[in-house]
Amino acid sequence: MPLYVKDPQVDALADELAALTRSTKTEAVRQALQNEITREKGKADLVEQSVAFVRQLKQRAGSGPGQPVDKALIDSLYGEGR
Template identity: 40%
Template sequence: MSLYIRDESVDALAVEVQKLSKAPNKTEAVRRALQNELRRMQENVQLRERIRKIQENVKAIGPDDPNFDMKTFTDEM
């Protein structure tokens, strides 16, 4: 099945991606671009999830002890 792009600006983008990525044709260029975009979006969701877990852990630890003395603590190590 061939790829037919009706919008001239989208077609120009596909041709530019094809040239820069050295894809054999526009269809392959669009496939690669879409795969890369999906991967990027999935990584972004994973980052949000990792941040959420870190925030939950920090919240579970609770607030800092205002009487904690870091110098004394490190001297005792």
């Protein structure tokens, strides 16, 4: 099935890519589409990205005990107790 592009900007981009890759316009469009499909398929989905983000945060935070949450800490966060 043929693909007809009626957008002059898209046509110009295809011409430019064909010239840069020294190929035909058809081959340039085919390669550009294939590269974009490969890139999109390589992206992690939102859940995977979130899980990786949380793992990185946990790793950066370390496994040791945190600072105790007491009145002095809370006051210091609000600039009180001075």
